[in-house]
Amino acid sequence: LIFFNEKAYEILRNYLLKKVDSIKNTFILVDDKTYQYCLPVLLSHVDSLKESNLIRIKSGEKEKNIHTCIQICKILENFKANRKSLILNLGGGVVTDIGGFVASIFKRGICFVNIPTSLLGMVDASIGYKTGINLDSIKNEIGSFYIPEFLIIDPNFLKTLSNQEIISGMSEVFKHGLIADKDFWINLNNIKNIIDITDNQWDHLICRSILIKQKIVDQDPKEKGLRKILNFGHTIGHALESYFMNTDKVILHGIAVVIGMICESWISYKINGLSISDYENIKFTLSKFYSIQNKILNLSDSEIEKILVIMEYDKKNEKNKIQFSLLKEIGKCSYNCQVPHSLIRECFFE
The missing domain is CATH 1.20.1090.10 (Dehydroquinate synthase-like - alpha domain)
Known part of the structure; x- marks a missing residue:
């Protein structure tokens, strides 16, 4: 399911409200850029997420590797995440690929929601149930097919991108x-x-x-x-x-x-x-x-x-x-x- 603009945030608010008793922990995965430019926007729309656990990784394609995924899994484990936990992937294709892959393997699968913030993420990387990370320099060599709960598409996030990223x-x-x-x-x-x-x-x-x-x-x-x-x-x-x-x-x-x-x-x-x-x-x-x-x-x-x-x-x-x-x-x-x-x-x- 894919939801756009304000309707999408309404869906997310209602989803969290219904799941409040069953979702043990909610985690928001961000990179350095989306932490600064996109997280405040998300929290302004969904106030309940201010109590979520934040997982922050470095920006860039080089971070899309098994070592990053292991670090995230260790953080989830330290916070006693379980199969009823939820990961919100707030970022471009790198973040949604990493977050989706971690969700597919941690405890053999936990729920996740993609909130792509790049144009590439909105029209491609977060669409279609694929998750993947690189093996050394080979693109997307490790991955899985895993379906998110839903996707949130907010084109306003495009304003946080450079012209080069848009193009x-x-x-x-x-x-x-x-x-x-x-x-x-x-x-x-x-x-x-x-x-x-x-x-x-x-x-x-x-x-x-x-x-x-x-x-x-x-x-x-x-x-x-x-x-x-x-x-x-x-x-x-x-x-x-x-x-x-x-x-x-x-x-x-x-x-x-x-x-x-x-x-x-x-x-x-x-x-x-x-x-x-x-x-x-x-x-x-x-x-x-x-x-x-x-x-x-x-x-x-x-x-x-x-x-x-x-x-x-x-x-x-x-x-x-x-x-x-x-x-x-x-x-x-x-x-x-x-x-x-x-x-x-x-x-x-x-």
């Missing part, structure tokens, strides 16, 4: 149009500047993007087939993000996905029937919004080989073959597409 998160909105909704993609093309999107427009964009993803997830909750199309742009995107994670050239998730979508659109043109006009439209539109070209990475041959090795660990792979989700046309996507290494190498220079 990065928008990549998943573009992806949803490309894989499943051509009309939505056309509407997105009409945006002049992501930073100038109004509050009403955000409400519409977020809602429509969530509906697209949720419809796909509902048909394939465990990612056995159709849900794999949500990985469009992520086979290359995740590999880039993983490769640069521990360097001085860290790439935001959304930017990595944009590069991935451009590369994988070119591969789609080469082997999956995507028209040249659709490919050029995708490349032009994404390059316009992100001022980015694949060549800007200046990847060496040795770097590309290392990125290919990372792709070999992708969860979608079967029989030691790298599996892609590729576009057939704008709004339609295939999955389980095998792509030769030679074509993957070539796409970085197109």
Whole structure:
């Protein structure tokens, strides 16, 4: 269940009121940023949460690891949390991924609610029952499918984000149009500047993007087939993000996905029937919004080989073959597409 704006806080207040006798402890998971900018907003809407236990972690993708999860589990244990405890995950995709994963494993499962505060979290990371943490630099290698009690979507949290974080998160909105909704993609093309999107427009964009993803997830909750199309742009995107994670050239998730979508659109043109006009439209539109070209990475041959090795660990792979989700046309996507290494190498220079 997903609730928006003030209605969402009303649902949360009523939920806590009904559970007051059965929920032994309520915990709010925040990072350094959401502790400062978002927690006061949540507490102003839900006064009863002021008595909750606070768990604070450092901000950033590097914290999305098993060590952070163990620390959180120890805190829960110290506060004598049990199966009737509740975790509220207040943060972006890193916080909702970590908090959801901890909820799924602590005492073999406790309740949690996601309150995503980033655009990426609202339209993607917190939607769809997936939880996950990184194994060293391999993205989301450890995880589970675990359903939250509900989600609270408050677009006002977008005002706490930097322009860079907004632009990065928008990549998943573009992806949803490309894989499943051509009309939505056309509407997105009409945006002049992501930073100038109004509050009403955000409400519409977020809602429509969530509906697209949720419809796909509902048909394939465990990612056995159709849900794999949500990985469009992520086979290359995740590999880039993983490769640069521990360097001085860290790439935001959304930017990595944009590069991935451009590369994988070119591969789609080469082997999956995507028209040249659709490919050029995708490349032009994404390059316009992100001022980015694949060549800007200046990847060496040795770097590309290392990125290919990372792709070999992708969860979608079967029989030691790298599996892609590729576009057939704008709004339609295939999955389980095998792509030769030679074509993957070539796409970085197109």
